[in-house]
Amino acid sequence: MAPSTYYSIDSQSGVALLYLSNPPVNALHPSLLSSFAENMALLQADASVKAIIITGDGPSAFSAGFDIPQFVKTQSGSGAKLPDVNAMLTALVENGPKPTVAAIKGSALGGGCEVAMATNARVATAKSVLGLPELQLGIIPGFGGTQRLPRLVGIQKAMEMMLTSKPLKAVEAKNRGLVDVVVANDDDLLPAAKQLALAMANGTTPRTCALSKTDKIGPPMAARAMVQLGRMQVAKNTPPGMKHPSMCLDAILVGATEGPEAGIKKEAEVFAEVVQHDVSKSLVHVFLSQRLTSKIRGVTDSGLRPRPMKCVAIIGGGLMGSGIATACVLNGIDVVLKEVNQKFLEGGMQRVAANLMSSVKKGRMTKEKYEQCMSRLKGTITYEGFDRADMVIEAALEDIGLKQKIFAELEQVCRKDCILSTNTSTIDINVVGAKTNAINRIIGNHFFSPAHIMKLLEIIKTDSTDKQVILDTIAFGKAIKKVPVVVGNCTGFAVNRVFFPYTMAACLLVDLGVDPYRIDKVIKAFGMPMGPLRLADLVGIEVGVHVGGQFVQNFSDRTYASELMHRMRDGDRLGEKNKKGFYNYDAKRRATPAGRDVEAILAASGAALDAKAANTAAQLRQIKQKVRSFSDKDIVDFIMLPVVNESSRVVAEGIVDKASDLDIASVLSMGFPPYRGGPIKMADLRGAASVRDRLASFAAMFTPVGLGGFFEPCDYLQSCARAGVTLADGRSALGTQMARL
Ligand SMILES: NC(=O)c1ccc[n+]([C@@H]2O[C@H](COP(=O)([O-])OP(=O)(O)OC[C@H]3O[C@@H](n4cnc5c(N)ncnc54)[C@H](O)[C@@H]3O)[C@@H](O)[C@H]2O)c1
Missing domain, CATH: 1.10.1040.50 (N-(1-d-carboxylethyl)-l-norvaline Dehydrogenase; domain 2)
Incomplete structure (x- = not known):
């Protein structure tokens, strides 16, 4: 179904419920925005409607923001024409005859947050997040976000949220003034939104129009001083040639000193300019391309299904082997770690423990999770346990003779369906497997140091590698939260x-x-x-x-x-x-x-x-x-x-x-x-x-x-x-x- 909106009206209460619908995250596609404008106009004109609740379709999002592939079209001049979203939000959502409430479950980010800020009140579940992360894509908010956010949370916090692109969780958003009511359970969301909407409709609760608020903006002189501080932060943290963060501050400042109308106009001018900058084109390209690396023609579209890698055997507990083991146990995969002798094995196990413990010390992992992860790790100085392995990752020394010997042994001790992979950085994968009859299940799993932190997994296929093996390795990469990139076998790989x-x-x-x-x-x-x-x-x-x-x-x-x-x-x-x-x-x-x-x-x-x-x-x-x-x-x-x-x-x-x-x-x-x-x-x-x-x-x-x-x-x-x-x-x-x- 085309991205759109749909609504229902509760004839008893007179509350209309309008859904933003574009699964899975209700991205604001131009066709959704057109439908939104049409349906808002209908509901605002409908005499049976007293108040309007806007919410997201499905379980995960109010709306995660503007549909990003559309930016590419906008940048190349082939994008669909948008309705005048700012005018629509101001006339029909913020200041229309009927009050509006945003009922937020999941993320309200970017354009989604801007739609929510245009409503007269926001009700959110405790797990929701709200924010304006546009700057990470080289653009600025374009639906009034640079104007409404400062008026709701103050200039300083608004600048921080935009410059860092970090969203707020619902409870903090309420403390800051971005959310009006937080409910604990999803089931409470619509009843609470309805109650608030009716209270505004019958006048017992005042309607807030963010764009007309002035209490958190302060006088022009104070706004100027505040924005100046933001500029200093931008100068310190922004690479030369990246202009959009300071241009975002320009839009905030114009709004704070010359009024919201001038601010909205400035925001639109800045948006139109930055969306054409190479910085934005590059950041959008990286954002979209990252999702495509795990789609490989002839492999991921072949109808095969990936087999889960439940147990991985790792050869070598040095720098790389221990990092790879860490990434596996962290993501629920059992590991058998093999070393040459007891002393080296203990060293390798300790390195895994230290990698995990550093997360505990930083408060990013509980002691229980640490114990759980370590319980998945078994050490050996023989090939004991290798018969259980779905995949082996060899991370011994960079020595052709040694790797060939190891692979010949692996062929003997592992199951016939076990994937045999190497973390070599330079050796031809065919040469690694030359002394085996298993070349169809040999593949490169090239990690980058530190292996439990670096995101890339370069997967090297040869002309003989089975599709199933490539597919399984891509799925394994995703399972350990890496970005898999499949490349061909050549000197230095890619x-x-x-x-x-x-x-x-x-x-x-x-x-x-x-x-x-x-x-x-x-x-x-x-x-x-x-x-x-x-x-x-x-x-x-x-x-x-x-x-x-x-x-x-x-x-x-x-x-x-x-x-x-x-x-x-x-x-x-x-x-x-x-x-x-x-x-x-x-x-x-x-x-x-x-x-x-x-x-x-x-x-x-x-x-x-x-x-x-x-x-x-x-x-x-x-x-x-x-x-x-x-x-x-x-x-x-x-x-x-x-x-x-x-x-x-x-x-x-x-x-x-x-x-x-x-x-x-x-x-x-x-x-x-x-x-x-x-x-x-x-x-x-x-x-x-x-x-x-x-x-x-x-x-x-x-x-x-x-x-x-x-x-x-x-x-x-x-x-x-x-x-x-x-x-x-x-x-x-x-x-x-x-x-x-
Ligand atoms: N260091 C890096 O940044 C990096 C990055 C990508 C790939 N690599 C590749 O990863 C591999 C390992 O590199 P490293 O930096 O972890 O080396 P390392 O010297 O830190 O560790 C290698 C470990 O393998 C063990 N080992 C040797 N033979 C073994 C065997 N038969 N059985 C079990 N264990 C054995 C050694 O005892 C040693 O502890 C190399 O092929 C290297 O080229 C390294």
């Missing part, structure tokens, strides 16, 4: 592969004489949680050497083999691990630039590049000159566009099911800033042609010294740029041309 140029480009810049700390600062300002050199310290310089070597070997046409990481390792600068890397670390892991401590290493690595390019020394000198005068934007392009280039290859090769899967994987693993959408979305917002041209200019600059290949725009990027299609749509848009790539 995430590590697209980010190898991130570190390599930084090493090249350092070898050319750019200050490493400037690089990290610029990339952090771009929005990454840390720059590439700080990240190298965190991951460990030895790991960097190992993984970097794999890329140089497998992608020799487009890698830069710097000596920097090798020289850091040889100089015992291993990163956070030994508190000495590009930064020095104190006992609390606080980083300070190592500066002079690494000067000689940086110089030697730069000299190695000089020596390799000895035949083209003059050209290298010219390049160094140019690079040293790079602006911050040049540095960002130099480091991030090779990442985009490799991302394009991953999309072209079909390593990911959808281009957006790669964006989500990048956001959830590397902390790629969601407000930039991920490498593919960022490139598409800029335009494939612009990305191609910039990469081509770097390639031209470096070709004389033999390093142009690192930047050479890949065929797919070039094809998309030529055809004027996005990288996200290129595979389908280029059709047969793609087959030749």
Whole structure:
């Protein structure tokens, strides 16, 4: 059924009950809003109606807000036309002839909360939540929320709720003035709403119109001071280039100083502007794409049903194994943890206990839940209990021989239907399973550290992996509250592969004489949680050497083999691990630039590049000159566009099911800033042609010294740029041309 509203009238009492209906969360689709306007007009004009209750259809929501896929249509100019919602809310809900009450069960968020605030009173069940989280999508409230919320809860609290996007639970909402009555049980909701509606209809209880309230706004001078405090908070917490939080405050301020009509007008202007910003397009893209990663063509639409993973056996109780075990027991899955000896086993079990205990200490878990989780964990130094396992996750050392031996043993000790998975970060999944006859049930389960916290689960399928096994692994990922992203088998899989140029480009810049700390600062300002050199310290310089070597070997046409990481390792600068890397670390892991401590290493690595390019020394000198005068934007392009280039290859090769899967994987693993959408979305917002041209200019600059290949725009990027299609749509848009790539 199309999203709409429907109503009934209780002829005895004269109370009409209007339902917002668009299951499961009654999202405010344009057709629902049109139906809402029509039915409100009918009910307000109906002489038999004394009061109107507005409520949500179904058990879970009043309304969770505006229908988000509609934003995408609005942003591309193809959205359905909306009725004038603000005018309708003011005329028919807030100030119509009959009083209105919102009866709230579940969430009243965003547009849903704005509809509720326009009614004359709100009754909510104790478990309900109300809030305006629009800013997380790069927009601002657009149905009067910036005006009504400050008038109901005060400017300070309203700003806090909008800037943090955090909703209030019903009881706090009542204490703050956002809700009038809280009822304990769902069954009490409509009777309480009816009572209040009739009391307003017969005049025994006054009607409140939020937009006309002034008591919580204060005089203009006080409002200005309050908003100024909000601006300071925004300046401190908002990345540069993100304008919508301060524009939201502009709308609040206009309303508070010039009156609600001016405020509503300002809100509409700001909304129309911010909805077209790249920030909003990116955040909406991330929001919607995250839900799609677990839909894989040919697998999740194949009619198969996932088998539950009730017991998981884990090999290795080190950093990763213990984190994975924690995630499993936390989500009701039994775990058998295997280690090489009793001492290591105890260490692994203790790490799981410590992971869980840290939640108890922070008050996020009860002691009972902790005990319950620990009771699901069994340790072994043999394969005892592996016959129970529905899935094995191998997290032993990154050693091909060891993994092959383990998998051959697993084939002997596990059931024939048990999924055999590996957490390898670099080894080809086919190679891991080479010594078995079980390749159809072998799959990669690539977690990110810390495994019980990081949201991404990169699932690596091979050409031989059974659909059922892929489906079960996706369901397992969801069961342990991860976001599963299914990728193909290749060097580095998806995430590590697209980010190898991130570190390599930084090493090249350092070898050319750019200050490493400037690089990290610029990339952090771009929005990454840390720059590439700080990240190298965190991951460990030895790991960097190992993984970097794999890329140089497998992608020799487009890698830069710097000596920097090798020289850091040889100089015992291993990163956070030994508190000495590009930064020095104190006992609390606080980083300070190592500066002079690494000067000689940086110089030697730069000299190695000089020596390799000895035949083209003059050209290298010219390049160094140019690079040293790079602006911050040049540095960002130099480091991030090779990442985009490799991302394009991953999309072209079909390593990911959808281009957006790669964006989500990048956001959830590397902390790629969601407000930039991920490498593919960022490139598409800029335009494939612009990305191609910039990469081509770097390639031209470096070709004389033999390093142009690192930047050479890949065929797919070039094809998309030529055809004027996005990288996200290129595979389908280029059709047969793609087959030749
Ligand atoms: N550390 C990371 O950030 C990270 C991220 C993703 C994937 N990985 C991968 O996960 C795997 C484990 O990495 P880690 O960082 O946890 O290593 P780790 O050294 O902390 O732990 C490995 C554990 O495996 C145990 N082990 C070795 N052989 C075993 C066997 N036959 N049976 C049972 N236990 C055995 C070791 O005793 C050790 O405790 C590696 O393949 C690694 O590449 C690591």
